[in-house]
Amino acid sequence: MNHPLSLYNTLTRTKEKFEPLQSPFVGLYVCGPTVYGDAHLGHARPYITFDVMRRYLHHLGYRVRYVRNITDVGHLQNDADHGEDKIQKLAKAAQLEPMEVVEKYTNSFHRDMERLNVLPPDIEPRASGHIIEQIEMIQEILANGLAYEANGSVYFDVPAYNKDHRYGKLSGRVIEDLLANTRELEGQEEKRSPLDFALWKKASATHIMRWPSPWSDGFPGWHLECSAMSRKYLGQQFDIHGGGLDLMFPHHECEIAQSQASHNHSDAARFWVHNNLITINGKKMGKSLGNFITLGEFFTGSHEVLQQAYSPMTVRFFILQAHYRSTLDFSNEGLQAARKGYLKVMNGLKILNQLQYPAGAEAVDAKAEDEIRKLTADLFVPLNDDLNTAKAIAALFNLLKKVNSMHTGGFKLETISPETFEQMRAAYRTLVTDILGLKEEQTASAQTLLEVVLGFYKEAKENKDYAKVDAIRAQLKGQGIVIKDMKTGIDWAYEE
RNA sequence: GGUAACGUGGCCGAGUGGCUAGGCAGAGCUCUGCAAAAGCUCGUACAGCGGUUCGAAUCCGCUCGUUACCUCCA
Numbered sequence: 001m002n003h004p005l006s007l008y009n010t011l012t013r014t015k016e017k018f019e020p021l022q023s024p025f026v027g028l029y030v031c032g033p034t035v036y037g038d039a040h041l042g043h044a045r046p047y048i049t050f051d052v053m054r055r056y057l058h059h060l061g062y063r064v065r066y067v068r069n070i071t072d073v074g075h076l077q078n079d080a081d082h083g084e085d086k087i088q089k090l091a092k093a094a095q096l097e098p099m100e101v102v103e104k105y106t107n108s109f110h111r112d113m114e115r116l117n118v119l120p121p122d123i124e125p126r127a128s129g130h131i132i133e134q135i136e137m138i139q140e141i142l143a144n145g146l147a148y149e150a151n152g153s154v155y156f157d158v159p160a161y162n163k164d165h166r167y168g169k170l171s172g173r174v175i176e177d178l179l180a181n182t183r184e185l186e187g188q189e190e191k192r193s194p195l196d197f198a199l200w201k202k203a204s205a206t207h208i209m210r211w212p213s214p215w216s217d218g219f220p221g222w223h224l225e226c227s228a229m230s231r232k233y234l235g236q237q238f239d240i241h242g243g244g245l246d247l248m249f250p251h252h253e254c255e256i257a258q259s260q261a262s263h264n265h266s267d268a269a270r271f272w273v274h275n276n277l278i279t280i281n282g283k284k285m286g287k288s289l290g291n292f293i294t295l296g297e298f299f300t301g302s303h304e305v306l307q308q309a310y311s312p313m314t315v316r317f318f319i320l321q322a323h324y325r326s327t328l329d330f331s332n333e334g335l336q337a338a339r340k341g342y343l344k345v346m347n348g349l350k351i352l353n354q355l356q357y358p359a360g361a362e363a364v365d366a367k368a369e370d371e372i373r374k375l376t377a378d379l380f381v382p383l384n385d386d387l388n389t390a391k392a393i394a395a396l397f398n399l400l401k402k403v404n405s406m407h408t409g410g411f412k413l414e415t416i417s418p419e420t421f422e423q424m425r426a427a428y429r430t431l432v433t434d435i436l437g438l439k440e441e442q443t444a445s446a447q448t449l450l451e452v453v454l455g456f457y458k459e460a461k462e463n464k465d466y467a468k469v470d471a472i473r474a475q476l477k478g479q480g481i482v483i484k485d486m487k488t489g490i491d492w493a494y495e496e
Numbered sequence: 497g498g499u500a501a502c503g504u505g506g507c508c509g510a511g512u513g514g515c516u517a518g519g520c521a522g523a524g525c526u527c528u529g530c531a532a533a534a535g536c537u538c539g540u541a542c543a544g545c546g547g548u549u550c551g552a553a554u555c556c557g558c559u560c561g562u563u564a565c566c567u568c569c570a
Binding site: 030031032033034039040042043044045046047049086168171172173174177178180222243244245246247248249250274275276277278279282283284285286287288289292318321322323326327328329331333334335336337338339340341344347382388390391393394395396397398401404405407408410411464466469470473477482483484485486487491492493495496 | 497498499500501502507508509510511517518519520521527528529530531532533534535536562563564565566567568569570
Protein backbone atom coordinates (compact mmCIF):
# COMPACT_ATOMS: atom_id res chain seq x y z
CA MET A 1 0.00 0.00 0.00
CA ASN A 2 1.66 3.16 -1.12
CA HIS A 3 0.53 6.20 0.80
CA PRO A 4 2.13 8.83 2.98
CA LEU A 5 0.01 8.42 6.13
CA SER A 6 1.84 9.05 9.34
CA LEU A 7 0.43 8.88 12.84
CA TYR A 8 1.69 10.18 16.16
CA ASN A 9 2.72 7.22 18.26
CA THR A 10 2.62 7.86 21.99
CA LEU A 11 5.13 5.05 22.52
CA THR A 12 7.84 6.84 20.58
CA ARG A 13 6.50 10.38 20.97
CA THR A 14 6.98 10.94 17.27
CA LYS A 15 5.01 10.81 14.09
CA GLU A 16 5.74 7.57 12.28
CA LYS A 17 4.81 6.37 8.85
CA PHE A 18 1.98 3.92 9.20
CA GLU A 19 2.75 0.41 8.00
CA PRO A 20 0.48 -2.45 9.00
CA LEU A 21 1.97 -5.71 10.24
CA GLN A 22 0.15 -7.64 7.54
CA SER A 23 -0.95 -5.35 4.78
CA PRO A 24 -3.64 -4.90 3.59
CA PHE A 25 -5.13 -5.89 6.94
CA VAL A 26 -5.27 -3.42 9.79
CA GLY A 27 -6.22 -4.28 13.35
CA LEU A 28 -7.61 -1.35 15.31
CA TYR A 29 -8.66 -1.55 18.94
CA VAL A 30 -10.27 1.31 20.84
CA CYS A 31 -11.29 1.34 24.49
CA GLY A 32 -15.06 1.54 24.55
CA PRO A 33 -17.47 2.98 27.08
CA THR A 34 -18.26 1.82 30.58
CA VAL A 35 -22.00 1.53 30.40
CA TYR A 36 -23.35 2.91 33.62
CA GLY A 37 -24.52 6.31 32.42
CA ASP A 38 -25.41 8.30 29.34
CA ALA A 39 -22.56 9.26 27.05
CA HIS A 40 -21.45 12.90 27.19
CA LEU A 41 -19.58 15.18 24.82
CA GLY A 42 -16.23 13.93 26.09
CA HIS A 43 -17.15 10.41 25.03
CA ALA A 44 -17.99 11.56 21.54
CA ARG A 45 -14.45 12.64 20.85
CA PRO A 46 -12.55 9.33 20.77
CA TYR A 47 -15.34 7.56 18.95
CA ILE A 48 -15.57 10.23 16.28
CA THR A 49 -11.79 10.49 16.03
CA PHE A 50 -11.28 6.78 15.55
CA ASP A 51 -14.31 6.55 13.32
CA VAL A 52 -12.57 8.96 10.97
CA MET A 53 -9.32 7.02 11.29
CA ARG A 54 -11.08 3.82 10.40
CA ARG A 55 -12.89 5.49 7.51
CA TYR A 56 -9.67 6.97 6.19
CA LEU A 57 -7.75 3.68 6.44
CA HIS A 58 -10.58 2.09 4.50
CA HIS A 59 -10.36 4.88 1.94
CA LEU A 60 -6.66 4.19 1.51
CA GLY A 61 -7.53 0.63 0.60
CA TYR A 62 -6.90 -1.21 3.84
CA ARG A 63 -9.15 -3.87 5.19
CA VAL A 64 -9.74 -2.73 8.72
CA ARG A 65 -11.01 -4.82 11.57
CA TYR A 66 -12.21 -2.34 14.16
CA VAL A 67 -12.79 -3.69 17.64
CA ARG A 68 -14.33 -1.51 20.33
CA ASN A 69 -15.39 -3.07 23.58
CA ILE A 70 -18.25 -2.52 25.97
CA THR A 71 -17.10 -2.47 29.57
CA ASP A 72 -19.91 -3.96 31.56
CA VAL A 73 -18.15 -5.44 34.57
CA GLY A 74 -15.63 -4.97 37.18
CA HIS A 75 -14.45 -1.39 37.39
CA LEU A 76 -13.15 -1.38 40.91
CA GLN A 77 -13.19 1.69 42.98
CA ASN A 78 -10.96 2.39 45.90
CA ASP A 79 -12.72 5.46 47.11
CA ALA A 80 -16.07 6.04 48.78
CA ASP A 81 -17.65 3.07 47.09
CA HIS A 82 -15.36 0.71 49.00
CA GLY A 83 -14.55 -1.47 46.07
CA GLU A 84 -18.08 -1.83 44.84
CA ASP A 85 -18.65 -2.22 41.19
CA LYS A 86 -20.14 0.91 39.69
CA ILE A 87 -22.69 -0.96 37.72
CA GLN A 88 -23.70 -3.00 40.71
CA LYS A 89 -24.09 0.08 42.86
CA LEU A 90 -26.43 1.72 40.45
CA ALA A 91 -28.40 -1.47 40.02
CA LYS A 92 -29.04 -1.79 43.72
CA ALA A 93 -30.18 1.79 43.97
CA ALA A 94 -32.60 1.38 41.14
CA GLN A 95 -33.65 -2.13 42.06
CA LEU A 96 -32.55 -3.39 38.71
CA GLU A 97 -30.54 -6.33 37.58
CA PRO A 98 -26.99 -5.20 36.77
CA MET A 99 -27.33 -6.46 33.23
CA GLU A 100 -30.51 -4.43 32.89
CA VAL A 101 -28.48 -1.31 33.57
CA VAL A 102 -25.83 -2.47 31.15
CA GLU A 103 -28.40 -3.05 28.45
CA LYS A 104 -30.08 0.29 28.96
CA TYR A 105 -26.93 2.33 28.64
CA THR A 106 -25.49 0.19 25.88
CA ASN A 107 -28.59 0.87 23.85
CA SER A 108 -28.46 4.56 24.62
CA PHE A 109 -24.79 4.64 23.63
CA HIS A 110 -25.56 2.94 20.33
CA ARG A 111 -28.32 5.42 19.60
CA ASP A 112 -26.03 8.36 20.26
CA MET A 113 -23.30 6.91 18.08
CA GLU A 114 -25.71 6.25 15.25
CA ARG A 115 -26.96 9.82 15.38
CA LEU A 116 -23.37 11.04 15.24
CA ASN A 117 -22.90 8.84 12.18
CA VAL A 118 -20.19 6.84 13.94
CA LEU A 119 -20.09 3.52 12.11
CA PRO A 120 -20.50 0.50 14.36
CA PRO A 121 -17.29 -1.41 15.04
CA ASP A 122 -16.76 -4.72 13.28
CA ILE A 123 -16.67 -6.46 16.63
CA GLU A 124 -18.02 -5.02 19.86
CA PRO A 125 -17.06 -7.51 22.54
CA ARG A 126 -18.36 -7.29 26.08
CA ALA A 127 -16.14 -7.83 29.05
CA SER A 128 -18.78 -9.97 30.71
CA GLY A 129 -18.73 -12.30 27.74
CA HIS A 130 -14.99 -12.86 27.98
CA ILE A 131 -14.45 -13.96 31.54
CA ILE A 132 -12.91 -17.25 30.41
CA GLU A 133 -10.37 -15.50 28.19
CA GLN A 134 -9.46 -13.19 31.04
CA ILE A 135 -8.98 -16.10 33.44
CA GLU A 136 -6.73 -17.79 30.89
CA MET A 137 -4.63 -14.69 30.64
CA ILE A 138 -4.24 -14.51 34.41
CA GLN A 139 -3.09 -18.13 34.43
CA GLU A 140 -0.46 -17.35 31.84
CA ILE A 141 0.83 -14.40 33.80
CA LEU A 142 0.90 -16.52 36.98
CA ALA A 143 2.79 -19.24 35.12
CA ASN A 144 5.37 -16.69 34.04
CA GLY A 145 5.85 -15.68 37.67
CA LEU A 146 4.66 -12.13 37.20
CA ALA A 147 1.55 -12.31 39.35
CA TYR A 148 0.62 -13.75 42.72
CA GLU A 149 -2.48 -14.86 44.54
CA ALA A 150 -3.49 -13.37 47.85
CA ASN A 151 -6.61 -14.37 49.66
CA GLY A 152 -8.57 -15.29 46.55
CA SER A 153 -7.45 -12.28 44.55
CA VAL A 154 -4.66 -12.15 41.99
CA TYR A 155 -2.35 -9.18 41.56
CA PHE A 156 0.10 -8.23 38.87
CA ASP A 157 3.61 -8.03 40.31
CA VAL A 158 4.84 -4.70 38.95
CA PRO A 159 8.32 -4.70 40.56
CA ALA A 160 8.99 -8.23 39.30
CA TYR A 161 7.86 -7.28 35.82
CA ASN A 162 9.95 -4.15 35.90
CA LYS A 163 13.15 -6.17 36.33
CA ASP A 164 13.13 -7.26 32.72
CA HIS A 165 10.71 -4.78 31.21
CA ARG A 166 10.00 -1.18 31.67
CA TYR A 167 6.72 -0.52 33.41
CA GLY A 168 5.90 3.09 32.53
CA LYS A 169 7.33 3.18 29.03
CA LEU A 170 4.14 4.48 27.48
CA SER A 171 3.41 7.28 29.89
CA GLY A 172 7.03 8.12 30.62
CA ARG A 173 6.80 7.11 34.24
CA VAL A 174 9.60 5.69 36.32
CA ILE A 175 8.76 3.08 38.90
CA GLU A 176 10.88 4.71 41.61
CA ASP A 177 9.05 8.00 41.17
CA LEU A 178 5.72 6.26 41.32
CA LEU A 179 6.68 4.49 44.52
CA ALA A 180 7.86 7.71 46.11
CA ASN A 181 4.47 9.27 45.54
CA THR A 182 2.19 6.43 46.42
CA ARG A 183 -0.53 7.16 48.86
CA GLU A 184 -1.75 4.76 51.49
CA LEU A 185 -5.10 3.49 50.40
CA GLU A 186 -7.57 1.20 52.07
CA GLY A 187 -7.85 -2.44 51.12
CA GLN A 188 -4.36 -2.68 49.74
CA GLU A 189 -2.81 -4.83 52.42
CA GLU A 190 -3.00 -7.84 50.12
CA LYS A 191 -0.68 -6.19 47.63
CA ARG A 192 3.06 -6.65 47.90
CA SER A 193 3.67 -3.31 46.26
CA PRO A 194 1.31 -0.35 46.04
CA LEU A 195 1.91 -0.31 42.30
CA ASP A 196 0.55 -3.81 41.84
CA PHE A 197 -2.86 -3.91 40.27
CA ALA A 198 -5.65 -6.47 40.42
CA LEU A 199 -6.03 -9.10 37.74
CA TRP A 200 -8.75 -10.90 39.65
CA LYS A 201 -10.65 -9.64 42.62
CA LYS A 202 -12.47 -11.83 45.09
CA ALA A 203 -16.07 -10.72 45.50
CA SER A 204 -17.43 -9.85 48.89
CA ALA A 205 -20.54 -11.64 50.12
CA THR A 206 -22.81 -8.84 48.95
CA HIS A 207 -21.20 -8.40 45.57
CA ILE A 208 -23.67 -9.75 43.05
CA MET A 209 -21.64 -9.43 39.85
CA ARG A 210 -19.43 -12.48 40.21
CA TRP A 211 -18.01 -15.34 38.26
CA PRO A 212 -16.28 -18.54 39.34
CA SER A 213 -12.53 -18.81 38.88
CA PRO A 214 -9.69 -21.00 40.13
CA TRP A 215 -9.04 -18.47 42.90
CA SER A 216 -12.43 -17.33 44.11
CA ASP A 217 -15.87 -16.22 43.04
CA GLY A 218 -15.12 -12.75 41.87
CA PHE A 219 -14.52 -10.52 38.90
CA PRO A 220 -11.65 -9.48 36.64
CA GLY A 221 -9.48 -6.43 37.23
CA TRP A 222 -10.35 -3.43 35.15
CA HIS A 223 -7.36 -3.39 32.82
CA LEU A 224 -7.57 -7.00 31.84
CA GLU A 225 -10.54 -7.05 29.50
CA CYS A 226 -8.89 -4.95 26.81
CA SER A 227 -5.80 -7.14 26.81
CA ALA A 228 -7.83 -10.33 26.58
CA MET A 229 -10.29 -9.13 23.97
CA SER A 230 -7.80 -7.37 21.72
CA ARG A 231 -5.72 -10.53 21.66
CA LYS A 232 -8.71 -12.73 20.93
CA TYR A 233 -9.89 -10.71 17.95
CA LEU A 234 -6.75 -9.02 16.65
CA GLY A 235 -3.93 -11.28 17.74
CA GLN A 236 -1.04 -10.95 20.14
CA GLN A 237 0.28 -8.02 18.20
CA PHE A 238 -1.85 -5.66 16.20
CA ASP A 239 -1.54 -2.31 14.50
CA ILE A 240 -3.27 0.47 16.38
CA HIS A 241 -4.60 0.86 19.89
CA GLY A 242 -6.60 4.01 20.53
CA GLY A 243 -8.23 5.77 23.43
CA GLY A 244 -8.44 8.96 25.42
CA LEU A 245 -5.36 10.61 26.83
CA ASP A 246 -6.60 10.00 30.34
CA LEU A 247 -6.44 6.26 29.79
CA MET A 248 -2.74 6.35 29.05
CA PHE A 249 -1.90 5.76 32.69
CA PRO A 250 -2.55 3.44 34.28
CA HIS A 251 -4.96 1.67 31.93
CA HIS A 252 -2.91 1.38 28.76
CA GLU A 253 0.32 1.03 30.69
CA CYS A 254 -1.17 -1.99 32.43
CA GLU A 255 -2.43 -3.39 29.17
CA ILE A 256 1.07 -3.31 27.78
CA ALA A 257 2.44 -5.00 30.88
CA GLN A 258 -0.24 -7.68 30.88
CA SER A 259 0.25 -8.52 27.24
CA GLN A 260 4.01 -8.69 27.61
CA ALA A 261 3.73 -10.76 30.79
CA SER A 262 1.26 -13.24 29.34
CA HIS A 263 2.46 -13.86 25.83
CA ASN A 264 5.74 -12.07 25.68
CA HIS A 265 4.92 -9.73 22.85
CA SER A 266 6.20 -6.27 23.22
CA ASP A 267 3.64 -3.48 23.48
CA ALA A 268 0.65 -5.43 22.12
CA ALA A 269 0.00 -2.69 19.58
CA ARG A 270 2.57 -0.99 17.38
CA PHE A 271 0.85 2.38 17.38
CA TRP A 272 -0.66 3.77 20.54
CA VAL A 273 -2.82 6.74 19.63
CA HIS A 274 -4.41 9.08 22.15
CA ASN A 275 -7.00 11.75 21.59
CA ASN A 276 -7.00 14.81 23.80
CA LEU A 277 -9.82 15.85 26.07
CA ILE A 278 -12.77 18.12 25.71
CA THR A 279 -12.76 20.89 28.26
CA ILE A 280 -15.44 23.15 29.60
CA ASN A 281 -14.27 26.44 31.03
CA GLY A 282 -10.76 25.12 30.59
CA LYS A 283 -11.38 22.04 32.71
CA LYS A 284 -11.77 18.48 31.59
CA MET A 285 -15.34 17.40 30.99
CA GLY A 286 -15.78 14.30 33.09
CA LYS A 287 -18.24 12.33 35.08
CA SER A 288 -16.55 12.78 38.39
CA LEU A 289 -16.30 16.54 38.03
CA GLY A 290 -20.01 16.76 37.37
CA ASN A 291 -19.39 19.27 34.59
CA PHE A 292 -20.50 17.09 31.71
CA ILE A 293 -23.26 17.61 29.21
CA THR A 294 -24.70 14.44 27.74
CA LEU A 295 -25.06 13.98 24.02
CA GLY A 296 -28.81 13.69 24.44
CA GLU A 297 -28.82 17.08 26.13
CA PHE A 298 -26.91 18.57 23.22
CA PHE A 299 -29.37 17.16 20.73
CA THR A 300 -32.36 18.57 22.59
CA GLY A 301 -30.80 21.66 24.13
CA SER A 302 -31.98 20.56 27.56
CA HIS A 303 -29.09 21.70 29.69
CA GLU A 304 -28.86 25.04 31.39
CA VAL A 305 -25.54 26.09 29.86
CA LEU A 306 -26.75 25.34 26.33
CA GLN A 307 -28.22 28.36 24.57
CA GLN A 308 -29.89 26.10 22.01
CA ALA A 309 -30.03 22.54 20.76
CA TYR A 310 -27.08 21.36 18.68
CA SER A 311 -27.65 18.65 16.12
CA PRO A 312 -25.51 15.53 15.97
CA MET A 313 -23.76 16.72 12.82
CA THR A 314 -23.02 20.06 14.45
CA VAL A 315 -21.35 18.21 17.31
CA ARG A 316 -19.43 16.01 14.90
CA PHE A 317 -18.24 19.00 12.87
CA PHE A 318 -17.28 20.84 16.05
CA ILE A 319 -15.02 17.97 17.07
CA LEU A 320 -13.51 17.53 13.61
CA GLN A 321 -12.67 21.21 13.33
CA ALA A 322 -9.94 20.69 15.91
CA HIS A 323 -7.02 18.30 15.60
CA TYR A 324 -7.60 15.23 17.75
CA ARG A 325 -4.45 15.77 19.84
CA SER A 326 -5.41 19.28 20.92
CA THR A 327 -7.72 20.04 23.77
CA LEU A 328 -11.03 21.36 22.56
CA ASP A 329 -12.93 23.82 24.69
CA PHE A 330 -16.69 23.69 24.72
CA SER A 331 -18.57 26.94 24.20
CA ASN A 332 -21.90 27.96 22.74
CA GLU A 333 -20.07 30.28 20.36
CA GLY A 334 -17.90 27.43 19.16
CA LEU A 335 -20.89 25.15 18.59
CA GLN A 336 -22.78 27.88 16.77
CA ALA A 337 -19.82 28.51 14.52
CA ALA A 338 -19.58 24.78 13.88
CA ARG A 339 -23.25 24.65 12.99
CA LYS A 340 -22.83 27.34 10.37
CA GLY A 341 -19.71 25.74 9.03
CA TYR A 342 -21.41 22.37 8.76
CA LEU A 343 -24.37 23.83 6.91
CA LYS A 344 -22.03 25.66 4.56
CA VAL A 345 -20.27 22.42 3.72
CA MET A 346 -23.57 20.62 3.13
CA ASN A 347 -24.89 23.45 0.98
CA GLY A 348 -21.72 23.05 -1.06
CA LEU A 349 -22.37 19.35 -1.45
CA LYS A 350 -25.89 20.05 -2.66
CA ILE A 351 -24.63 22.58 -5.18
CA LEU A 352 -22.00 20.17 -6.40
CA ASN A 353 -24.59 17.49 -7.00
CA GLN A 354 -26.64 19.92 -9.08
CA LEU A 355 -23.81 21.32 -11.13
CA GLN A 356 -23.69 20.07 -14.68
CA TYR A 357 -20.77 20.45 -16.95
CA PRO A 358 -21.93 22.38 -20.05
CA ALA A 359 -21.85 19.95 -22.95
CA GLY A 360 -19.46 20.80 -25.73
CA ALA A 361 -18.50 24.09 -24.21
CA GLU A 362 -14.98 23.19 -23.19
CA ALA A 363 -12.71 26.25 -23.18
CA VAL A 364 -10.03 25.20 -20.74
CA ASP A 365 -8.00 27.91 -19.14
CA ALA A 366 -4.69 26.61 -17.83
CA LYS A 367 -4.72 28.86 -14.81
CA ALA A 368 -8.21 27.89 -13.73
CA GLU A 369 -7.46 24.25 -14.38
CA ASP A 370 -4.34 24.35 -12.21
CA GLU A 371 -6.10 26.20 -9.46
CA ILE A 372 -8.90 23.66 -9.15
CA ARG A 373 -6.53 20.74 -9.44
CA LYS A 374 -4.41 22.08 -6.65
CA LEU A 375 -7.36 22.86 -4.38
CA THR A 376 -8.67 19.35 -4.99
CA ALA A 377 -5.34 17.72 -4.21
CA ASP A 378 -4.99 19.77 -1.03
CA LEU A 379 -8.10 18.15 0.37
CA PHE A 380 -6.42 14.91 1.38
CA VAL A 381 -2.90 16.03 2.13
CA PRO A 382 -3.63 17.08 5.74
CA LEU A 383 -5.19 13.74 6.59
CA ASN A 384 -1.91 12.02 5.90
CA ASP A 385 -0.25 14.21 8.48
CA ASP A 386 -1.57 12.56 11.62
CA LEU A 387 -5.18 12.82 10.55
CA ASN A 388 -5.43 16.59 10.58
CA THR A 389 -9.14 17.00 10.00
CA ALA A 390 -9.01 20.67 10.99
CA LYS A 391 -6.68 21.42 8.12
CA ALA A 392 -8.62 19.25 5.72
CA ILE A 393 -11.76 21.19 6.55
CA ALA A 394 -9.92 24.46 5.94
CA ALA A 395 -8.89 23.12 2.53
CA LEU A 396 -12.48 22.15 1.93
CA PHE A 397 -13.62 25.73 2.52
CA ASN A 398 -11.03 26.99 0.08
CA LEU A 399 -12.40 24.72 -2.61
CA LEU A 400 -15.95 25.54 -1.59
CA LYS A 401 -15.44 29.18 -2.53
CA LYS A 402 -14.77 28.09 -6.09
CA VAL A 403 -17.71 25.71 -6.06
CA ASN A 404 -20.01 28.51 -4.97
CA SER A 405 -18.62 30.73 -7.69
CA MET A 406 -19.31 28.03 -10.23
CA HIS A 407 -22.86 27.92 -8.97
CA THR A 408 -23.48 31.65 -9.14
CA GLY A 409 -21.71 31.95 -12.47
CA GLY A 410 -18.61 33.86 -11.43
CA PHE A 411 -16.41 30.90 -12.22
CA LYS A 412 -17.10 29.50 -15.66
CA LEU A 413 -17.23 25.72 -15.51
CA GLU A 414 -16.03 25.38 -19.06
CA THR A 415 -12.67 26.90 -18.10
CA ILE A 416 -11.76 23.59 -16.48
CA SER A 417 -11.76 20.22 -18.17
CA PRO A 418 -14.59 17.76 -17.57
CA GLU A 419 -12.09 15.41 -15.95
CA THR A 420 -10.95 18.03 -13.46
CA PHE A 421 -14.54 18.88 -12.72
CA GLU A 422 -15.44 15.27 -12.00
CA GLN A 423 -12.34 14.75 -9.89
CA MET A 424 -13.17 17.80 -7.86
CA ARG A 425 -16.74 16.69 -7.37
CA ALA A 426 -15.74 13.18 -6.38
CA ALA A 427 -13.05 14.39 -3.99
CA TYR A 428 -15.38 16.79 -2.22
CA ARG A 429 -18.05 14.13 -1.83
CA THR A 430 -15.57 11.53 -0.65
CA LEU A 431 -14.00 13.74 1.95
CA VAL A 432 -17.27 15.04 3.33
CA THR A 433 -19.41 11.94 3.36
CA ASP A 434 -17.07 8.95 3.34
CA ILE A 435 -14.16 10.17 5.44
CA LEU A 436 -15.40 12.96 7.68
CA GLY A 437 -18.71 11.13 7.94
CA LEU A 438 -20.93 14.18 7.60
CA LYS A 439 -24.43 13.51 6.40
CA GLU A 440 -27.60 15.33 5.49
CA GLU A 441 -29.87 15.88 8.45
CA GLN A 442 -32.88 16.77 6.33
CA THR A 443 -35.02 13.90 5.11
CA ALA A 444 -35.42 13.24 1.41
CA SER A 445 -39.18 13.64 1.41
CA ALA A 446 -38.84 17.08 2.96
CA GLN A 447 -36.59 18.07 0.08
CA THR A 448 -39.13 16.90 -2.47
CA LEU A 449 -41.81 19.01 -0.81
CA LEU A 450 -39.44 21.92 -0.86
CA GLU A 451 -39.11 21.69 -4.62
CA VAL A 452 -42.88 21.98 -4.89
CA VAL A 453 -42.95 25.10 -2.75
CA LEU A 454 -40.16 26.61 -4.81
CA GLY A 455 -42.33 26.08 -7.88
CA PHE A 456 -44.99 28.32 -6.40
CA TYR A 457 -42.35 30.81 -5.42
CA LYS A 458 -41.06 31.00 -8.95
CA GLU A 459 -44.58 31.49 -10.27
CA ALA A 460 -45.33 34.31 -7.84
CA LYS A 461 -42.04 35.87 -8.72
CA GLU A 462 -42.80 35.84 -12.43
CA ASN A 463 -46.13 37.48 -11.71
CA LYS A 464 -44.39 40.07 -9.57
CA ASP A 465 -46.67 39.13 -6.70
CA TYR A 466 -44.17 40.27 -4.13
CA ALA A 467 -46.53 39.91 -1.22
CA LYS A 468 -46.75 36.20 -1.92
CA VAL A 469 -43.02 36.01 -2.63
CA ASP A 470 -42.22 37.52 0.73
CA ALA A 471 -44.73 35.32 2.47
CA ILE A 472 -43.26 32.12 1.06
CA ARG A 473 -39.81 33.32 1.95
CA ALA A 474 -40.84 34.08 5.52
CA GLN A 475 -42.55 30.71 5.93
CA LEU A 476 -39.54 28.78 4.73
CA LYS A 477 -37.22 30.88 6.82
CA GLY A 478 -39.20 29.75 9.82
CA GLN A 479 -38.18 26.22 8.86
CA GLY A 480 -34.50 27.08 8.55
CA ILE A 481 -34.55 27.29 4.77
CA VAL A 482 -33.56 30.38 2.82
CA ILE A 483 -34.34 31.09 -0.79
CA LYS A 484 -31.64 32.33 -3.10
CA ASP A 485 -32.56 34.30 -6.19
CA MET A 486 -29.70 34.22 -8.58
CA LYS A 487 -29.23 35.19 -12.14
CA THR A 488 -28.92 31.54 -12.98
CA GLY A 489 -32.12 30.56 -11.21
CA ILE A 490 -33.82 30.00 -7.92
CA ASP A 491 -32.26 27.80 -5.30
CA TRP A 492 -32.46 27.15 -1.61
CA ALA A 493 -29.97 26.66 1.16
CA TYR A 494 -29.96 25.88 4.82
CA GLU A 495 -30.05 29.03 6.85
CA GLU A 496 -26.67 29.38 8.45
C1' G B 497 5.86 16.64 44.73
C1' G B 498 6.68 13.44 40.08
C1' U B 499 5.34 13.11 34.86
C1' A B 500 3.18 15.17 30.28
C1' A B 501 1.26 19.16 27.70
C1' C B 502 -0.49 24.00 26.61
C1' G B 503 -0.67 29.69 26.29
C1' U B 504 -2.17 32.35 18.48
C1' G B 505 -6.30 38.27 16.52
C1' G B 506 -13.57 39.72 19.52
C1' C B 507 -14.52 33.93 19.81
C1' C B 508 -13.08 28.96 18.13
C1' G B 509 -8.98 26.85 15.94
C1' A B 510 -4.60 25.22 12.13
C1' G B 511 0.43 26.04 11.81
C1' U B 512 7.25 22.30 14.18
C1' G B 513 12.40 28.57 10.53
C1' G B 514 11.01 32.28 5.33
C1' C B 515 5.30 31.39 1.40
C1' U B 516 -2.86 34.27 2.95
C1' A B 517 -4.68 28.48 7.36
C1' G B 518 -9.85 28.09 7.94
C1' G B 519 -14.61 28.97 10.44
C1' C B 520 -17.72 32.35 13.40
C1' A B 521 -18.49 37.46 14.68
C1' G B 522 -17.58 42.80 12.66
C1' A B 523 -16.96 46.69 8.40
C1' G B 524 -17.36 47.87 3.11
C1' C B 525 -18.54 46.56 -1.99
C1' U B 526 -20.99 43.58 -6.06
C1' C B 527 -25.63 41.22 -7.16
C1' U B 528 -31.12 42.11 -5.75
C1' G B 529 -38.15 44.79 -6.20
C1' C B 530 -36.42 44.41 -1.08
C1' A B 531 -33.76 40.51 0.82
C1' A B 532 -31.10 36.11 1.23
C1' A B 533 -27.24 33.25 -0.50
C1' A B 534 -22.70 33.72 -2.79
C1' G B 535 -18.27 36.29 -4.29
C1' C B 536 -14.60 40.14 -3.47
C1' U B 537 -12.02 43.50 0.00
C1' C B 538 -10.59 44.98 5.11
C1' G B 539 -9.03 45.18 10.50
C1' U B 540 -6.88 43.92 15.67
C1' A B 541 -2.27 37.62 16.54
C1' C B 542 1.28 34.67 17.98
C1' A B 543 1.73 35.22 27.21
C1' G B 544 6.35 38.10 28.80
C1' C B 545 11.74 38.71 28.69
C1' G B 546 16.30 37.18 26.71
C1' G B 547 19.13 34.06 23.14
C1' U B 548 20.38 31.22 18.40
C1' U B 549 19.70 32.66 13.10
C1' C B 550 20.27 36.44 7.17
C1' G B 551 15.25 35.38 9.04
C1' A B 552 11.15 32.58 14.68
C1' A B 553 4.40 31.95 16.32
C1' U B 554 7.70 27.85 14.98
C1' C B 555 14.43 26.23 17.97
C1' C B 556 16.92 27.22 23.17
C1' G B 557 16.70 29.46 28.27
C1' C B 558 14.15 31.95 32.08
C1' U B 559 9.56 34.14 34.09
C1' C B 560 4.28 34.21 34.47
C1' G B 561 -0.28 31.65 33.70
C1' U B 562 -3.43 27.24 32.56
C1' U B 563 -4.42 22.07 32.21
C1' A B 564 -3.98 16.73 32.38
C1' C B 565 -2.20 12.07 34.60
C1' C B 566 -0.36 10.01 39.22
C1' U B 567 -7.66 7.66 42.33
C1' C B 568 -13.38 5.94 38.75
C1' C B 569 -13.31 8.88 34.16
C1' A B 570 -12.95 9.35 26.79
